[in-house]
Amino acid sequence: MKQLLKELVETPGVSGKEEKVRELISEKIEDEADSIETDNFGNLIARKGSGDKTLMIDAHMDQIGMGVRRITEDGFIRISKIGGAYPISLVNQRVIVHTSEGENLTGVIGAKPSHLVDGPGEGDLPQMEKAFVDVGAEDREDLKDRGVRVGDYITFDRDFKEMINGYVTGPAMDNRIGCAMAIKAFNDFDEDYELVAVFSAQEEVGRKGAKISSRNINPDAAIVLETARAGDTPNMDLDESDEFTGDGFGITMIEASGRGVITPEKVRNWLIENAEDDFNYHRKLYNKGVTNAGHINTSNSGIPTGVVVIPTRHLHTAIEVLKMSDAEEAVEFLDKTFSNFEEYF
Known part of the structure; x- marks a missing residue:
C-alpha cells in the first residue's frame, strides 16, 4: 500500500480540480469494479458485487x-x-x-x-x-x-518520503491515505452484497461531494475513511488530541460536539465488536472537526454512518506524517467488518 499512497500523494487534486487524482484512482480499481462512473459534481463512484444490501465507503480525494x-x-x-x-x-x-x-x-x-x-x-x-x-x-x-x-x-511542491520506524511524510495525506485504504478494501471485496466506493470531491471546502453522492446511492450503511489530528508531538495538549500514531486506527463516536456525525448505536456496535480483541484501535471523540459522515448520515431518510480514521501529524501542511501500520491494520479491519455487514443491517 505504500507505493499506492506515494502515487496518490504525488498526484495533484485541489478541491474542484480533482481530475488527475480521479483518473489515477480509476486506473487502480478498473480491473475489479463492475462499474465506474463520474457524476456531475466530480465524485468517482465504483460498484462491485450485488445483493439485497448496499454498503458505501467514502474517502474524499481532494486536498487543500x-x-x-x-x-x-x-x-x-x-x-x-x-x-x-x-x-x-x-x-x-x-x-x-x-x-x-x-x-x-x-x-x-x-x-x-x-x-x-x-x-x-x-x-x-x-x-x-x-x-x-x-x-x-x-x-x-x-x-x-x-x-x-x-x-x-x-x-x-513536495513528494512522498519514507522516514524511520515505518513513518512516511508528504502533502495530501489528508485524505489520500483514506483513498488508498478504500482502493485496497474495494479490490479485496468478495461478499454477497453490493459495495459502492465513493471518492468524493470538494470535502475540504464544505463536504459537498458526499452530500450529493449519498443521496443518489442511498445505501443501507456507510463508512467514511479519513485522517485525524494526532496528539503525539510536542506542544500538543491531550485535550486537543489523545490519538497517537502507532496505536492503530480510530473509530469515531461523536464529531464537533454533535455538529458532525453522532455515530448511531448500531454502527458503533458493528465497528467496535469487529475491532475488539483482534485490532489496535481507539474510540475517538473531538470537540472540533467534522468529516463527510455528517452529510451522509442525514441524507434521505437517514443513512447509518461510521468513521474510521488514521492519526496524522501536522495536518493541513506540506509535510503531513503518518505510520503505515495504522492504515494497514485498518484495511484488515475493514475486510473483517465487511464479512458480517449483513448480520447488523
Whole structure:
C-alpha cells in the first residue's frame, strides 16, 4: 500500500480540480469494479458485487491548496486559500502553479528576511491577503504569456518520503491515505452484497461531494475513511488530541460536539465488536472537526454512518506524517467488518 499512497500523494487534486487524482484512482480499481462512473459534481463512484444490501465507503480525494487571486504589475501572484491552507503552512514553501495553458511553474511563497526583522510583531506570519508567490517572472505580462490566469490552482511542491520506524511524510495525506485504504478494501471485496466506493470531491471546502453522492446511492450503511489530528508531538495538549500514531486506527463516536456525525448505536456496535480483541484501535471523540459522515448520515431518510480514521501529524501542511501500520491494520479491519455487514443491517 505504500507505493499506492506515494502515487496518490504525488498526484495533484485541489478541491474542484480533482481530475488527475480521479483518473489515477480509476486506473487502480478498473480491473475489479463492475462499474465506474463520474457524476456531475466530480465524485468517482465504483460498484462491485450485488445483493439485497448496499454498503458505501467514502474517502474524499481532494486536498487543500491555493488559487491565483491577483497578478501584480511586477510579476508576483497574490493568492487565496482553498480549504484549510493557512499562512503557518505556506510561508517559505516551494509550490507549483498549474497554469491555464497546462504548464507547471515552480514558485515559492516567501516572507521578509529574518535579517530585517527588528521590532515586535515584524516576524509575524503575513495575512493571507499579503501572501504571494514568486516564480521569477519579469512582470505581469510575463506571467500572462506563460498562461497564468486568475483562478489557476497552486499546490505544494513536495513528494512522498519514507522516514524511520515505518513513518512516511508528504502533502495530501489528508485524505489520500483514506483513498488508498478504500482502493485496497474495494479490490479485496468478495461478499454477497453490493459495495459502492465513493471518492468524493470538494470535502475540504464544505463536504459537498458526499452530500450529493449519498443521496443518489442511498445505501443501507456507510463508512467514511479519513485522517485525524494526532496528539503525539510536542506542544500538543491531550485535550486537543489523545490519538497517537502507532496505536492503530480510530473509530469515531461523536464529531464537533454533535455538529458532525453522532455515530448511531448500531454502527458503533458493528465497528467496535469487529475491532475488539483482534485490532489496535481507539474510540475517538473531538470537540472540533467534522468529516463527510455528517452529510451522509442525514441524507434521505437517514443513512447509518461510521468513521474510521488514521492519526496524522501536522495536518493541513506540506509535510503531513503518518505510520503505515495504522492504515494497514485498518484495511484488515475493514475486510473483517465487511464479512458480517449483513448480520447488523
